Amino acid sequence: MKGKIIIIMALAIALLGAGAALAGITATKHNLSVTGTGTVKASTGQQNNEICVYCHTPHFAVASGHSPLWNKNGTPTGTTYAMYGTTLAGTTPDATPNGITKACLSCHDGVSAINSLVNQANAGGVVGAGYNVAFGASVPPAAVLLTGAATNIGTTLVNDHPVSILYIAGKAGLKATTTVFGTSSTLAALLRSGKVECSSCHDPHAASGDTTSSGTTASSMFLRISNSSSALCLACHVK
Template structure:
């Protein structure tokens, strides 16, 4: 039976994730787990704003996007930019990643109760909200909010809070600096004045 297993790259990865202690696996950035070609390709790349040399991995799910009475952003009809890429594996519909911890999956209705993504965060929105920094202000991790946290279309995406490269911090690959054992309100205060 063991001989008949199909040892695809993903199969081996699933096996490793099963064998290694969670701590070891969680210490790995996605750029180690999947190597660069999990998301980028050096040639014949597809175009996706905010993802240089995109390998074309895309979600197949139709999502219900975030809405609330107080949310003032104009959200895209479906996830855009790098959020599309993340959801290509994290949407619960990609059979290669069905072994993933269910807590890590965002199925069709689960963006509704997650921080909004895929909308433009500009000065107008900051003014309208009243408790957001202007995106030209310092992000507290080097440059401005616009440069460090928003994609090329000035949108909030999964990558506004996460950095999947080795520069990502802690188990949750957060963007920024070392938050210690748990991320604190510093992450949120890069953009919010609360």
């Protein structure tokens, strides 16, 4: 009897896990296709039925140094970022954000177009630098920028948690190992070439780790784990 209960519980947990995995990106604001849950997304009547295409492409992806199979044109020429400036205990951030962080900034810096893709959906083909895919009513398609007060983090990163920065255990109370991230339990899984980037704390595909000031799950912050009781911060910092 006990064994049966354990098996049923294990099954239930496995199913819960599967459900969460299936939920994935589809039910998040990063689904920019017409089925997306946010307000910033493609309209009906456009090449609007793909989800991954706004970030990834199977062909003609931008060269290495970016996120995998990246489908976005870079930031507009002349864009510069002001990195975290306060003197840090460990080291200073790189002078410019690394590709993995630039991937996020290519939509979140308020100057790069969300709809500036390299390879269009379906048979759209390679559209090349400076061309925006249809994303809204205007013809020819205009650049769509993030204007949300919270989601446009801008090009001034001095007021954001340092990114493109080496993780040096012992500095700023940084742990030598971490175990609270579940399946991505090692520090190596959080760091990119030994550095903290946007995706150390965020998973752009997952609605998990929801946390809002009101404690509801209405808004997904794409966190790798919930920051309830500051668990995310405490995964790296001993404080």
